[in-house]
Amino acid sequence: NAGVTQTPKFQVLKTGQSMTLQCAQDMNHNSMYWYRQDPGMGLRLIYYSASEGTTDKGEVPNGYNVSRLNKREFSLRLESAAPSQTSVYFCASKHRFNEKLFFGSGTQLSVL
Amino acid sequence: AQTVTQSQPEMSVQEAETVTLSCTYDTSENNYYLFWYKQPPSRQMILVIRQEAYKQQNATENRFSVNFQKAAKSFSLKISDSQLGDTAMYFCAFMKQGASNFGNEKLTFGTGTRLTIIP
Numbered sequence: 613n614a615g616v617t618q619t620p621k622f623q624v625l626k627t628g629q630s631m632t633l634q635c636a637q638d639m640n641h642n643s644m645y646w647y648r649q650d651p652g653m654g655l656r657l658i659y660y661s662a663s664e665g666t667t668d669k670g671e672v673p674n675g676y677n678v679s680r681l682n683k684r685e686f687s688l689r690l691e692s693a694a695p696s697q698t699s700v701y702f703c704a705s706k707h708r709f710n711e712k713l714f715f716g717s718g719t720q721l722s723v724l
Numbered sequence: 725a726q727t728v729t730q731s732q733p734e735m736s737v738q739e740a741e742t743v744t745l746s747c748t749y750d751t752s753e754n755n756y757y758l759f760w761y762k763q764p765p766s767r768q769m770i771l772v773i774r775q776e777a778y779k780q781q782n783a784t785e786n787r788f789s790v791n792f793q794k795a796a797k798s799f800s801l802k803i804s805d806s807q808l809g810d811t812a813m814y815f816c817a818f819m820k821q822g823a824s825n826f827g828n829e830k831l832t833f834g835t836g837t838r839l840t841i842i843p
Contacts, residue, residue: 654833662828711757715769
């Protein structure tokens with residue numbers, strides 16, 4: 613069972629570059645989430661998708677875009693990376709009728 | 725909006741001792757879930773224990789138990805017989821219970837407590 617798979621695991625960007633973080637789940641979950649983790653700040657919600665075809669902003673959406681490509685996949689795009697976006701990014705998913713979130717292993721992103 | 729506060733950035737305890745991590749939250753909701761997640765150095769997010777607000781009985785999972793005080797909006801985690809493998813960041817988290825299970829429930833995290841178990 614793969615669960616929630618995130619790629620890449622590590623990435624270094626230069627300021628102004630763009631990239632897409634990929635996330636896929638194989639548990640037939642309806643809801644998917646993107647969080648960022650910064651030292652001393654816990655995990656903060658960037659965007660989420662309650663179901664295929666819908667996306668909504670979380671607490672810190674500025675500088676990011678998302679796409680819910682299908683039920684399995686939810687990608688996070690940085691159009692013009694900034695040093696403030698240096699962080700660890702987590703994708704998560706859950707079933708509609710269950711409160712437990714399943715997390716991916718995270719992406720360490722550094723923007724120089 | 726809900727907020728979750730963990731006032732202990734770091735804690736340490738001797739192996740085999742008991743340690744309690746504190747968490748308070750603020751919400752106007754009546755139906756919700758509370759969670760403790762563990763994040764070891766591997767960065768993996770591991771669910772330790774969860775509590776449904778409508779249940780008065782405190783949740784327990786082996787060496788882990790909670791003290792849930794709904795009126796005080798307090799949700800502490802007690803780790804008994806602590807082990808070296810318990811060394812990790814611990815996050816308290818809140819989720820409002822969706823009225824119709826639309827799937828848009830969101831998890832709000834505290835800032836975490838870094839727990840070190842000393843051999």
